[in-house]
Amino acid sequence: MLVIINYGLGNLASVLNMVRKVGGNASVSSDPNEILSATKLILPGVGSFDYGVSQLHSLGLISVIQEMASKGTPTLGLCLGMQLLAKRSEEGQLDGLGFIDAEIRRFSFNSNSTFHIPHVGWNHVSVVKENPLIPNDGSEQRFYFTHSYHAVCSNEADVLAMTEYGYPFCSAYSRDNIFGVQFHPEKSHRFGKALIKRFLEL
């Protein structure tokens, strides 16, 4: 069973809703035992980095997620959930899960820039490597974003997709069974449906 990890942050209902829309099912849980028996994991999340990490700690889920990830369980982080897969964030002091060698940094523009923070709205995603989630065939890929921080990968091979907002940033990354997307597939119409469906089919 796919488990959507409930750690008190994130629009769990939207993610579950989308999973069901594409014909799948999932349980929403913060129970370590249930998570340990999952076939796949989704780590959603909206909020601040340290609050997210401390919530995972207080529920005893850090080691649980690490164990599942090292077993090869397909794991998908959404928005803050993506950021938590990285090693660290400029937004906080606590360590992330560390599956992806990346740092999360705040958008940075010149003071005369017309780009606002947060980056809110629909934007294009350019796939840069073969992957099972988003077609790398040049087809239109448009997703809904709302965030102030973005990932900077140490290993270029981890970058799955790039998006342009003032400058190009990493909007999706992956390593083996670990996937993270900065946007919200659960709120991105048919583009998001396709992504979630592909994740369910892994």
Add this chain to the structure above:
Amino acid sequence: MLKHRVIPILLLRNGGLVKTFKFADPKYVGDPINAIRIFNEKEVDELVVLDILASKEKREPNYDLIEQFAGECFMPLAYGGGITSVDQARRLFSIGVEKVSIQTSALADQDIVTDIASRYGNQSVIVAIDIKKNRFGQYKLLSSATGKMLDQDWKEFLKTAVAAGAGEILINAVDRDGTMNGMDLPLIELAVSACSVPLIAAGGVGSLTDIKAGVKAGASAIAAGAFFVYYGPHRAVLITYPKYQELIELLET
């Protein structure tokens, strides 16, 4: 490059969908669930639902109904109306709402904006600002719950809302509401100049050209009600939304 958003605003009144004229005279335009389903099929960028009686009647959000809305929304959903606490915001997020829109509570005390933003992030809070011209033609802050114009400087209020943690500002030109006579472009320009976060402008959209003008005035997003629920000179109720290609050609070329 980011695309500008075009956002239908749906007004809830006693569980039904209405459209107002200059914030008065609400006309019933249909069942909200049905409308949301149609907007979802049309792949709208985002949806804003405002309960226009909740704050007036000092009532909490109608969570059951909003949960049904969220179940139909495969795009971001913002809800406003009657939110007075972080816990209410938490409950809304937990049933599938992405953003809460705050006005009445923020007019009393911006702490609620800070509290929600610090817990759930700036992107989860919109502060909604309604502006009406007084008899001297000056822009004034309006409390939509009481219908009263306030003395407080509206641009200062906007700035304090952003400083408090609002991730977006929704500015509505009350005198243009429901008129479909075009947006208040000078108001949008003034608001943009005072606003360091994305600005959603509403009020007066009657055509695609009006949307383009609002974007040119600097708004990050344009919201509209009547334009998406009325059709033709006799204002027949018909839910419409421009095709994506139409919006691209309109706004990005």
